[in-house]
Amino acid sequence: MSVLIVGSMALDTVETATGRVENALGGAATFAGMAAALFTRVRLCGVVGEDFPPHELEALSNRGIDLAGVERAAGKTFHWSGVYSHDFTHRETLDTQLNVFEHFHPKLPDDWRDSEYVFLANIHPALQLAVLEQTKRPRLVFCDTMNLWIDSQPEQVLEVLRNVDVAFMNDEEARAICNTHHLVLAGRKLLTMGPKIVVIKKGEHGAMLFSQDDYFVAPSYPVEMLVDPTGAGDTFAGGFIGYLDQTGNHSPQNLRRALVYGSIVASFAVESFSVERLRSVTPGDIAERYDRFRRIIEYH
């Protein structure tokens, strides 16, 4: 029982209405890994540079995240810098330095090849495919993507979709791939492109889950204190996958619960910059929000 996650590991400089952090722990794989580790063991595959703080690697490791697949390369860590509008509705990328990410070729440790749950978190689709080729018949393959790849590498994004079981994407990405504003139609169309399950993330508006036999939608857990939305989508996916791996149950009902757990874990992530809040979340915290969420959406 463990989840293999491949994706970016980064140091982020982020400014929001509530403050600013410099070179804080970030990256899709980092957020997803922290989230999944709340439920199960995690194998992380990525690359960091010489400037990546050793105590951060230690902290990840202490959470049960296996870093045998994390390459330490010469040079600097991938760095993203962005600023959010006062109302959090827009974000502007100020700077992207690929650094060690530019020449990254993910290599799975031999004993990771038979990982049962594989999450291709946001990263160049060619790298997602390269990881997939190194695995041996995983039970479930998940992917995420981003607008950048949909615009610049549409064919490779489609190739990834053809090869996964579960596709996560946000509403804008779903609309861009499917060329429709109508998310219900977009979800259905995505099901014809490869994935057996499609999860569309709508940020503050919740998430939708589509499969051949099921359609589920849930609002997001109501966040009281929004500090930094960076990584919320990755955290959501990590929580979803971690819960699925923990329970080993792929029934429609359990996929629905996984979505709610993803939403709840993401609600913690956005309450701080970087992964700060995720560091201190306890199983009790999660259970409390799960129960509260149930009370919030129940009506019959």
Next chain:
Amino acid sequence: MSVLIVGSMALDTVETATGRVENALGGAATFAGMAAALFTRVRLCGVVGEDFPPHELEALSNRGIDLAGVERAAGKTFHWSGVYSHDFTHRETLDTQLNVFEHFHPKLPDDWRDSEYVFLANIHPALQLAVLEQTKRPRLVFCDTMNLWIDSQPEQVLEVLRNVDVAFMNDEEARAICNTHHLVLAGRKLLTMGPKIVVIKKGEHGAMLFSQDDYFVAPSYPVEMLVDPTGAGDTFAGGFIGYLDQTGNHSPQNLRRALVYGSIVASFAVESFSVERLRSVTPGDIAERYDRFRRIIEYH
């Protein structure tokens, strides 16, 4: 048991990606009245001009909508004309002709003054207040508003809010009144401005209900065939209020159910231009979507 609704009655010319209608039945009170009439008896207060088709008045009347409060004035009916962007995300008003609406002074028939449920649908806030003054201790007063009044008559909108029990508004309006993008905070703030219950409508993303003791959020019923969103919010409010009146139960749990019924009735409204689909909705149709909605959002 009956709901008094005051608001605009209109003839609309609307164009969407799916087609176009001219001088079709419209107006906030019309949509809300049609929706409420699916659950209870309705008293409609508004004004129409000489061009208002007599068969439309007859059709409303045949649905159990009492038109004793509808004034037939010399001149033309209020006319709104608008066009929606191809993806339905924006709408542009092409023309607004107030016509008989310009000098409208709502007058309640004497035997309507003791109406227990009063809905001040979208209309100039001064007219909403004028209607309220004619009522005698209603059990529940509901209001809706629109950005036009929030921008042009903010003080009067606040005066309306101070005098109602339940305020409906859409997300943009809530943000404008409360000067925050954060809808959870906006809902709470609105509770301090008069209403005991606040319902924020988020269109395709559902709706939120706030009271001192309760917070509820529901996604919208998934619409498969979006034809014309005009009147969806009015329909939602009408369905909500009609269901409350039908059941006479103001418990938090029943308010939640009312919101779901509102959402379901609105899902029918947008499947056609004008009120066409609402004309043919049966109790069985509503029950079917209510059950399906429950299955869509259930996860435990």
